[in-house]
Amino acid sequence: MDMATTQRNPGTDLTPEWFDRIAVNTPAAERRASSLTARRSLKKEWQAAWLLNAVRCIDLTTLSGDDTPDRVARLCAKALQPIAPEQLAAMGVKSLTTGAVCVYPTMVEAARRALAGSAVPVASVATGFPAGLMPLDLRLAEIRYARDEGADEIDIVISRALVLCGDWSALYDELCAMREACGPALMKAILATGELKTLTNVARASHVAMQAGADFIKTSTGKEPVNATLPVSLVMLRAIRDYHDRTGFRVGFKPAGGLKTAKDALNWQVLMAEELGRDWLRPSLFRIGASSLLGDIERQISHYVTGRYAASSRLTMG
């Protein structure tokens, strides 16, 4: 069974038997995650290409209390031109943007304006980000607000308490309501894995989110003590694989908050390629939630093109 990549995950009925016997062996997951990155190596033009691919998968993000419309506009400019055009030209790459821009709901309009005329989508967090501890009707209202402002994608947070208490049907119902509120906007379900703690919780929550119709499952808000890690990502990817095996629908993956270096960008892509396959290296199924990552990739690209390591003052600020 395989649905076209373009077809959205409609979700399923809550089906606990798909996940209630999962028990992830943590040391084994960690061993796999740590050896995986030593099993694959990317050099020269191959490395440059994979780094550029990472750029087109980035949800360039600002989620700070001091965000302003102008700051968001500057970020959007960077999203439209993440790598210096002369360097792209030197590599024979025509055009490149990031995968999306990700902001708070009140900044959607500013982003929308700054990105007008481009194909770069605007993603908005919602549902009482980052803790999600608001009444459900307010969380749903926030989704509708972000949509009304023009968001193409909504990054929602799940109620961690429902996972920690094992109340899967309540979690499923909440997420179904959120998915309905998202309407045509893509729903990325943030599991806040650093607060779920165990990999078994992560696996089960991943399944519930997909069964409720999430288009992407996402590791973290970036505000938890531990954000995206390779072992957590591995477990989520295996849940995506299992869901695809059962339903034929491809759910996307978004690690967030833990990717800071070009090496991280390569490692996560290797993880995607090895565990899910190359289809999951496209922005339609892979996003990286990051803000500082792009700077390090720019430095590596600059070195690949010029043979020199650039000072950050020579790179365009986002």
Place this chain on the structure above:
Amino acid sequence: MTSVSEIMESMEYGPSVEDASAVREWLKARGPFGHFIGGSFTKPAESFDSIDPARSEVLAQVSQGSAKDVARAVRAARKAQPGWAALGGHERARFLYAIARTIQKRERFLSVLETLDNGKPLRESRDIDVPLVVRHFYHHAGWAELRDSEFPGHAPLGVCGQIIPWNFPLLMLAWKVAPALAAGNTVVLKPAEYTSLTALAFAEICQQVGLPAGVVNIVTGDGATGAALVAAEVDKIAFTGSTEVGRQIARTLAGTSQRLTLELGGKSPFVVMDDADLDAAVEGVVDSIWFNQGQVCCAGSRILVAEAVADRFEHLLQMRMAKLRVGPPLDKSTDVGAIVHPVQKQRIAQICAAAVAAGAELVGGAEGQGCFIAPGYLRNIAPGNPGMTEEIFGPIATLSTFRTPDEAADLANSTHYGLAASVWSESATVATDMAARIKAGVVWVNSANLFDAAAPFGGVRDSGYGREGGHEGMLDYLRAPAMKPGRDSTPAAVSAVPDSGSSGDPAQIDRTAKLYIGGAQKRPDAGASYAAQGQLVPLGGRKDIRNAVEAAHAGRGKWAGLGAHGRAQVLYFLAENLSQRREELAAFAPASEIDCAIRRCFFYAGFADKFDGRTVAAKPGHLVTVLHEPHGVMGVVCPNDAPLAGFVSLVLPAIAMGNAVVAVPSQDRPMAALTLAQVLDCSDVSAGVVNMITGPREELALALARHDDVQALWAVGPAELLRPVEEAAAQVLTPVCAPSAKDWTAAEVEGREFLRAATRTKTIWLPYGALPAGTGSAAY
């Protein structure tokens, strides 16, 4: 050149080849190679090629060692040994530390050289082999320093001959050389002829660190060179390689006092229970049989999976297998490199073909150009299929199913071998039970192919004996404080005619001595008797041994299940009853022996719950436990002298550890033991734990040595007895221990050495961690 935008479409990995120019320059500058003897390289002679199997390219010429070369090397080692031992632990530690550091500084060079010579992926030589080599020398620098305090009274063996295989050339060298040197021995090492180069690079490192001449000698060559080393005047042979060659070595050394440790083949089970994390288990298969092209003696090559999860497991396995990259070993994105030699590739292909011909289905496993074979597995395979029974030593596993845990254990144990096992279950209860049931020297729970210098490694059954690594490994390179050796008397010729004039007291009812089998008095199968101590004693034979072994197996489960405290209670009760039956025993044994028997009961009752294993500090996040397990059924051929003290000195430590015993009492004076049988009966020693077969010692000893279901054999007697016994035992690699004592009642004839010989170690690895790293797990 592929353009960046094209790659952005294909998202291929592209080549990433490690630079080998420094290694090639070294080979050019240093080759052709002679042997390393007495601190310098000999002039190359009678060279053969060392080949890169991935490119069929000649890397260097290496010399074929002759018996003369071996003799020279042994002389050099012999000359160096006293000085090396006399240096003291601290000085030896400094050298081992220097070796560790130097290897660490040259890890890139050594891993590239290893990959070129062997064909293994650079990722493995770089991330696994060489770091483990370094770890091994560090660990043993520690043992050198601590030898005197941790092994009081122990002495080095002398000169050790060491023969290593081609699958982990430098790592196996480290496993052999490091403990030998730490203990104060000197060595003559013969690397495998396919892979001599890292050993020669190691010789150069020995020179660099200023290791005294003759402490390490390396003679290159093929099996003939190895045979010359086995025949040479060395104090120990340590061999890692095939079971067939191991058997030959064991036969050759039969009847000598040379020590022998053997780390041989395997067909290790990989057991996936229905509650396992299947993804973790699939990854375990990758780390088992698809590691080092499957050329791993302890590889989990027999996958046994619970029927309830078999379909899903196989689906995941196939998907994972499809992701493995077979390719140039120097490419850093290669998972599976080259088979070491065309001969080995052919052998793998032949076994696979035979397996398919016998009805199995091969998934994957395609032969590539040159020395490459894709990973694969055999399914629908019957237990008797050659693919199931023979060690393939290639990247081909077998996959079959089981229904219940007991069936899993039975299938796991249905093999000649017993090196390692891997068990996958998320239930601690289930996993630890399986670890206990499976007969193997190493068990990995929820993991596979984990190694560490502190964790003993070695096998049982056709996988050999002896351990490498940790405390146990050191003991295999040390001589324990010796007992005063004695010469046992030669038994009289067996005669059916009683001595004249000693026909017993007519006032007594005639006493009929019988064999003691399965807790009952039994007449001998042949219905014959022989004369001893003025009585007609049953003349036991091969069939009685057979019956006794069967009874011992039937009885040992209950006895082992009693637990150490339970067995101790029985031994104390035995002492109590011995004390009460003194008078009866006094007819057949002097008071000193009866006193000794009572003392030994107390001693081994005391020790039953104190000869503990240990946990070792192998890696963080891993609970690594070394257990002392009983062998199972032991044959014990008692001395002809000291009819009671000799018997109890051997039988009591064996049963205290949970073994069942088939004992051959003193041939000339069996009555003490046969009287003891009645005491055993009334002391709650359960049926079948001690069995006694009286009769001609040599014939009975040989019958025990030729019984494949006797797991260990102790035999007292002269070399003329021991040689044929050890030769016969070599057939199924039964470990033979030949104690000798001047005075069997002496205090020195008891203790840890006997308990150690009555057990073998099982190393169980259990990785733990409820939480991932970075979230406060105790494991990290």
